[in-house]
Amino acid sequence: MQCSPIIINPKRFYFWLSILFLILSAFFSFEAGKRPLASPDEGRYCEIPREMLESGNYLTPRLNTVKYFEKPPLFYWMQATSFQAFGYNDFAARLANIFIALVGCMITFVFGWHMVSPRVGILSCLILATSLLYYGISRIVILDMTVSVFITGAILTMARGLLMPTGRLQKTFVVASYVFCALGFLTKGVIGFSIPGSIILIWILVNRQWGWFRTALNPIGILIFLALVIPWHALVSLKNPEFAYFYFIHEHIIRLVTQSHQRYQPFWFFIPIFIGGLFPWIGFFVMSLKEYILCLRQKLNSPYKSLLNLLCLWIGFIIFLFSLSQSKLIPYILPAFPAAALWLGHFINEHILSAPSDQSAKRLLDRSFQLNILLSLGLIVVGLLLPFPSHMPSHIGTNGKIIITILIAGGAFIPWVLQKKKMPYVAILALIIAAMATNLYLNHLSEHFQRPSSRALALAIKDKISPEVPIICFEFYPQELPFYLGRPVMISGWLGELAFGASVEDKTDLIFDHTVAAKIWHISKQAIVFVRDDNFEAFRSTIKSPFHIVGQHFNLFMISKLPLDLE
Template identity: 40%
Template sequence: MPAPLSASPAPAAAAAKPEREALSWSAGLLWVSLLSAALFFGFLASRPLSNPDEGRYSEIPREMLATGDFVTPRLDGVKYFEKPPLVYWLNAGAQAVFGPTEFAARFWVAVFAVAGCALTYGAGRALHGTAAGLASAGVLATSFLYYALSRVVLLDLVVTVWIGAALFAFILAVRRPPGETRRWLFWAFYASMALATLTKGLIGFVLPCGIVGAWLVVARRWSSLRPLHPVTGGLLFLAIALPWHVLAARANPEFAQFYFIHEHFQRFATTVHGRVEPFWFFAPVFLGGLFPWVGFLPSATQRAFVTPSQSPRNDTAWFLGIWIFLIFAFFSVSQSKLIPYLLPVFPAAALLLGRHVSELWMKDARTSAATRAALGIAAGILVLLGLALLVAKLPSSAAGVAAALRPMRVVLALPLLVGAGFCLRYLAKGAFRPAVICLAAGWALFLAPANRVGGYLDARSTKTLAAALAPKLQPEDIVYCVGEYFQDFPFYLGRLVDVVGYEGELAFGIHAEPGRTASRFIGREAFFERWQHGPRSYALVKRRDAPDWFSALPQAPAVVAESSRYLLLTNQAR
């Protein structure tokens, strides 16, 4: 079984003492924070919010600010209890400071992305030394899935950082002797679980507790729990996580059944949310999401868990392995699967990979066949991607997009090709350090501007149509979303919209307060009557759906604005 725990620092950390003197904790943390901030905040507001997720998680905070109600989340004016409110509160604060902008909406996601790298650096340094901490932070920052989700207003990256903070605090706490440092680390464990619970619900403590429990069983380390500080830690957890749940339940009698049963247990155990995927769904997500470092995974795993005598290597490796396996298994068994769900395994994977990369770096010896393969395959993929960017042709229907993207092709392809080229050159000489630097730099310099390109390729945004409508709109005018609720449209308009022929995820809130919603969420017949005989109205509809909704009307609506995907229509020509 894993080697016994000790209250003394890990051997690797102890051996790194001269290294710590060369780069202090504060200096290392500052460099990690500055470099990751440059990566995650660069081009942050360069594209519109995407539908539906970014629109949803930006509109709910906007409505909180407008109504002053921070207990009951509302989406387009109806109750929305699918998630707890911590990210809504943070987002609302950013909007209060910066205004209702893309930068404000994504601000806290970028902050947490930086914090995740800083935490991974700190944990890696404490467990394995400075080089491992720096390498682990670099691996996490440039892993494809972690970076991609740092650009999107979602809850998954935030809950990933809280879960990572809890588990890092735990594994560091059990290595410390009784005393103030151990107590504070355990309090951080409890507080981080509470904040994870306020971010995305019960998984905030179920997953960390499950991982800790499984590790204790496998490693037989029950004695290392004393003292666990369960009373003060438990009170801290409740003080953070409980108040909102109590207030929400008191203000909304229907809250408990929907939030706990429908959104937690039914989401996990049934197909009610319609997100069914095969059991193996997360395997390619994990492997692809770790690019460009995934090639190091086999050798890193072997080095971490098995010595030449085939005995387990250390307790930390087992903890990280159980962390990855349990979360992977949990969501694989779940009947509801989405790509971002797997993100909480990435801090553990980054630490596992970062330790191995740092060992290769410190040796600086001629690279092994496995190392050459890992770097060579990654560099080859960068070359193929760079060439594809230069020569690929978009369909004729996307001629406008192709023209807009033409200047960006070289900007995106150049770092890939140059970085990969130099990586392969140094790899041929057996020089690991410059090879890995070139690979990481080329990939990072590609990622940052790639965020801007995403705006050209995503036709789901309604920003341009909202901008065309806003100067014309009067308070008494009615705005409809027809056939679907386009979630970024109210955010860009700064007001609620009426919805025609659609309930979807709004169904719970619509039926929870029929007296408030019946006049705003209507069917086809009521819409036709209002459109023909009511006040001036505007309707946003998908271009492909417009004939079904408007061709039967005696008078054709006037087009106010249009995009490749949408039409914005009015019943009164100006």
């Protein structure tokens, strides 16, 4: 397979690029600032950049002033840039993640358009944006979206370069792949390089294109990669001698091969996650696999065989790699979704829309929608059986289940009816619109599915107390609280992920046991304590003196030593 080195019909390309960018910008930005930051992840990845801005130290990440070396700094720097431009608020907190999700869709569009066809680019972009997991992660301030997009860019630019004729443009794409690898490395460590590198290596071996090794091992690309990656790692190691072991050994090896982070799940965990996360496109994915296997058995040649092999390898490698890991979290398989979107874009275009009147195409489309209906009914049943979160108002939960049932059922049956009426393009469009509507409504409800946030209490008290007043978190640490307060907090009886940082420097002024907490309470003229209901009696028995409950948000209490008027 050879890819054209130029843009065919540039006006059409830039028209669609602009249209998709505008539509998806609105789609991803919808109510982005409504939901409070979720604890712990969103709070952590906003508090660290806030402290960077406040201290002016962009080298050593700190969480609640404690050294925090679990991840590299690039995402923190992106967050700090957003806060510096738009202030400390929930929309600015999610802006970098939204932007990078949009970039991921645009990369998928551009490479789908150039490497296969314009329609594949458009379809792949919209499939990716409307997939349940991709859209969901675009709304959460975590690193997985960013590293996924950089991994996607690394794989696709390298593939584009290897499939092109030798020349300057080929070298440009290969070098761009190394840049994406470096950005991925600076976002989440070694996987930013090792995952795309492994996938490309296996793809070259499968294709037996030994000359591609020489093209891929580009000296300029390697030097640029090292120039981008080494400086921060070297400087932070010189400044913090304890960094290298914790970062490279504990975070990159021990957490993968042991259950030290208590994130163990069975080997098959990511299979249902992938199926559910690809909703509402999973029916098409199943049929596309069937067609792919059939083509392999019949040894049918396709001009896109090499690219399809890469996409299949890409998806399988991500799922298999993280299935082996002893530490599993849902977002880990997000890097597989751009490949799945390109795979589906090609399948729908090649086998269904290219010859819509063909009986084989009609049969594939019909069966894809039928599978979607079955899976949608399964999701509806599961959704109806799941209990409401304890903090969700019952009327919101009941209404939400009704509306989601209508959206999922309508999104499954209406496109099927349309394709029965011989309108395949309209059916696909209807499925895209239904997926957007379902994702938007789920996002609207998302505040009620996460743990209750301390935002309301923090904002109520922020301007009512002086900086000298101690604020103590009793036996827990809501990581969004310092972000909303604009200051670090004291923590009594909890270490968690701050344990390593607290062990390498003296933080006893902020992290201590209940005896110290009681002493601070008694010697301070005024003090504020945040405590959950399950630790309320332990707090009462610790301080053994009168107090005032000045705020409550679900199971979280805000307690003041002196009466405090929050009106």
